[in-house]
Amino acid sequence: MIPKLVAIGALCVLGSAVWAAESPEAGDDRVALKCSGFMLAEGQAPPGSQITAEGLIDLLGKRIRGLGIGSAPIVSVTAETISFGDSLLRKPTRGHSIEGTIDRFSGETMITVREATAPWATLIAMELDCQPTPQAGH
Secondary structure, eight states: OHHHHHHHHHHHHOOOHHHHHHOTTOSTTEEEEEEEEEEEETTOOTTOEEEEEEEEEETTTTEEEETTSOEEEEEEEOSSEEEEESOSSSOOSSSEEEEEEEETTTOEEEEEEEETTEEEEEEEEEEEEEEEOOOTTO
16 A cells, blocks of 8 residues: 555656746646557557657646647546546537546556547557656756
8 A cells, every 4th residue: 555655646746857847837736757658540450559758747737738639638536547538528529539547556548539520430549658757856
C-alpha cells in the first residue's frame, strides 16, 4: 500500500522543464509525461507504428494536452485512473471524438479517436506507456 501512495504522490508533484517554460505557474497540479508505444491508424495492420509523445496532465485546468491529440477535457479522476475526452453526456456532432485513460500506477495510457458522426469506427488507437518527467530545478 505504501509504494502505491508514494507513486500517487510522485505523479502529482512532477512536471517538465518544457511545460514549465510555457507555463511558469506549473506546480503540483500539473504532471508532464513522456510516452512511448504504438499507434494504429484506420486501415493499418497491427501492431501499427511505434511512436513517442509528450503530454501534460493539468489537474487544475481539467485538461490533458499533447499526446498527439491536442487538448481534451478530463472527465474523471480516481486514485487509479484519469479519464479524458468527450463527455458521455454530450458527444460532439462533428469533428472527432476522443476517449482516453491513464493508469496512475503503471502509466498505461489508452487513447481512441473516432469520427464523431460514426462512433463505431476507430480512426486512431494508441497504446502508450507514459512516465512522469521531472520538473527543472527540482
